Amino acid sequence: DAGVTQSPTHLIKTRGQQVTLRCSPISGHKSVSWYQQVLGQGPQFIFQYYEKEERGRGNFPDRFSARQFPNYSSELNVNALLLGDSALYLCASSLQGSSLATEQYFGPGTRLTVT
């Protein structure tokens, strides 16, 4: 079975532009979470979606938005890019929407560079 897939792998944008990152969860998983990882830090939670509804939002500005589609894939959108948005964006999927002891399966990430 395919794991979590993300596209694109790498992306270079300039300040002020908008970007869309995509994630396909493991087949059968209905929950998708997004994390931002900058060098030297652990991944920071951005959003969780379950059954197409937002289940959680981290401490990120409104420039960040996401959605989940009927096939449970998800998109993360970031508007008005800043240099500080340069990071690795990870997507994680899980079977359940709210189980603290459920394993989450991560994709390889999208490396976003803002110049």
Place this chain on the structure above:
Amino acid sequence: ILNVEQSPQSLHVQEGDSTNFTCSFPSSNFYALHWYRWETAKSPEALFVMTLNGDEKKKGRISATLNTKEGYSYLYIKGSQPEDSATYLCASPDTGGGNKLTFGTGTQLKVEL
């Protein structure tokens, strides 16, 4: 706000050495602790989800223990091999609902020949 801390930040060991590192988390309102291994250019891989005080889990040469009363977990690697080189992350779930994980900054392990 959860505060998850890991130490050391980085570790260099020789092949065959055994090593361990620490994850500290708030002991109040504990529910679970997750350990991940993250090799360069790959996806973070789930190692363990630990829930019970005193629990010990093992996967090959890697094992982990949990002390929920004092708020720490140890990860042990016995007889380190170069393929164990990775960043090891621990994470605590937010008990407010959903699947949010709060991660530590990780321990970067380098195993040298």
